[in-house]
Amino acid sequence: MRIPLLDLKAQHAAIRAEVEAAVKAVFDDQQFVLGATVERFEEEMRAYTGAAHAIGVASGSDALLLALLALEIGPQDAVVTTPFTFFATAGSIVRAGARLLFGDIDPATFNLAPESVAAVLRDAAREARRVVLMPVHLYGRLAPMSALSLLAAEHGAAIVEDAAQAIGARAATERGSRMAGTFGLFGALSFFPSKNLGAAGDAGMVLCEEEEMAHRVRLLRTHGSLRRYVHDRVGVNSRLDALQAAVLSVKLKHLETWNRARRERAAAYERRLRDAGLDRQGVVLPELAGEEHVFHQFVIRVERRDQLREALAEAGVETQVYYPVPLHRQPCFADLGFRDGDFPQAERVCRECLALPIFPELSDDQIDYVVETIAAFHRAR
Numbered sequence: 438m439r440i441p442l443l444d445l446k447a448q449h450a451a452i453r454a455e456v457e458a459a460v461k462a463v464f465d466d467q468q469f470v471l472g473a474t475v476e477r478f479e480e481e482m483r484a485y486t487g488a489a490h491a492i493g494v495a496s497g498s499d500a501l502l503l504a505l506l507a508l509e510i511g512p513q514d515a516v517v518t519t520p521f522t523f524f525a526t527a528g529s530i531v532r533a534g535a536r537l538l539f540g541d542i543d544p545a546t547f548n549l550a551p552e553s554v555a556a557v558l559r560d561a562a563r564e565a566r567r568v569v570l571m572p573v574h575l576y577g578r579l580a581p582m583s584a585l586s587l588l589a590a591e592h593g594a595a596i597v598e599d600a601a602q603a604i605g606a607r608a609a610t611e612r613g614s615r616m617a618g619t620f621g622l623f624g625a626l627s628f629f630p631s632k633n634l635g636a637a638g639d640a641g642m643v644l645c646e647e648e649e650m651a652h653r654v655r656l657l658r659t660h661g662s663l664r665r666y667v668h669d670r671v672g673v674n675s676r677l678d679a680l681q682a683a684v685l686s687v688k689l690k691h692l693e694t695w696n697r698a699r700r701e702r703a704a705a706y707e708r709r710l711r712d713a714g715l716d717r718q719g720v721v722l723p724e725l726a727g728e729e730h731v732f733h734q735f736v737i738r739v740e741r742r743d744q745l746r747e748a749l750a751e752a753g754v755e756t757q758v759y760y761p762v763p764l765h766r767q768p769c770f771a772d773l774g775f776r777d778g779d780f781p782q783a784e785r786v787c788r789e790c791l792a793l794p795i796f797p798e799l800s801d802d803q804i805d806y807v808v809e810t811i812a813a814f815h816r817a818r
């Protein structure tokens with residue numbers, strides 16, 4: 438049996454007619470960049486997430502950068518994030534010119550550990566002009582936002598959430614149910630095709646709680662200009678295009694169903710892996726975490742990760758390692774002074790994590806096959 442990590446063809450087959458009609462409407466309209474189709478999608482996203490403002494941009498990476506530029510974060514400022522995430526999180530901080538700082542993670546959740554963040558924020562608040570906290574909801578699981586929000590408030594730090602992988606994840610709070618990307622002042626979403634809500638190319642969104650900040654992001658995404666050929670700031674070209682917005686509008690209607698299916702697939706994995714006794718043989722399973730998790734990835738931890746990955750590949754099961762190198766050890770950050778051992782939990786998880794196939798259409802038989810292959814690997818040791 439061949440099982441891909443993600444099967445976008447199965448998804449497209451189910452919505453082909455809707456997508457084709459939406460794309461045709463954009464060609465009929467001939468308005469390709471920003472415009473009514475983009476505005477409609479922004480409004481749909483505002484309603485879906487409960488954010489005060491939703492601004493379509495060219496990618497999730499740009500969404501992070503534009504949030505920092507809107508805050509006028511620069512060389513005298515520090516941004517604290519996790520070393521265990523996709524590169525773009527840290528890249529946006531360095532591109533904005535700010536000092537890049539890390540806290541360590543909790544290996545059970547793969548997200549920032551508040552105890553570790555507390556110490557980093559305290560030092561940063563003493564040394565930097567302003568401090569931003571950039572938590573990542575990795576693999577689709579909310580970071581511990583109540584603890585992190587308290588810490589940020591204590592140290593006067595604004596929060597920019599990297600919600601690229603977590604669209605639709607939510608938690609009950611004192612202020613009602615809140616979605617990933619709406620806990621902080623800003624939230625960044627990615628619609629990269631493999632994301633839970635994926636475009637037909639690059640696309641992203643800034644969610645924002647304040648009118649003035651939203652205005653700045655709108656300005657910055659169009660070269661600092663909202664009046665033709667008058668530039669109030671130096672911005673970038675990062676506009677959402679109408680074809681992407683049209684495709685995303687169609688897919689947004691299915692997102693809750695797809696996220697529910699992902700949670701069910703995760704629960705099925707968990708049940709079968711436990712039934713096979715693998716949790717007692719060194720396979721660490723991700724916590725299910727209810728609606729706080731939308732399972733963009735289903736990631737286990739195992740000591741002999743690379744050997745297991747090979748055994749799965751031989752059996753036709755595609756897996757992936759997100760991420761093999763912690764960001765503090767990336768060559769491009771070598772001059773920032775980080776060393777091996779600085780963030781031991783993140784380093785360990787880089788050695789042990791393995792993403793198994795997960796997508797809404799993944800069948801019970803496919804899950805059985807993956808689990809049986811993992812069980813056979815452990816029996817053979």
Ligand SMILES: Cc1ncc(COP(=O)(O)O)c(C=O)c1O
Pocket residue numbers: 496497498499522523525526573599601602626627628629639640641
């Ligand atoms: C955690 C995280 N942050 C940021 C990004 C950047 O998003 P994009 O690829 O849309 O630029 C991604 C996705 O690729 C991501 O996974």
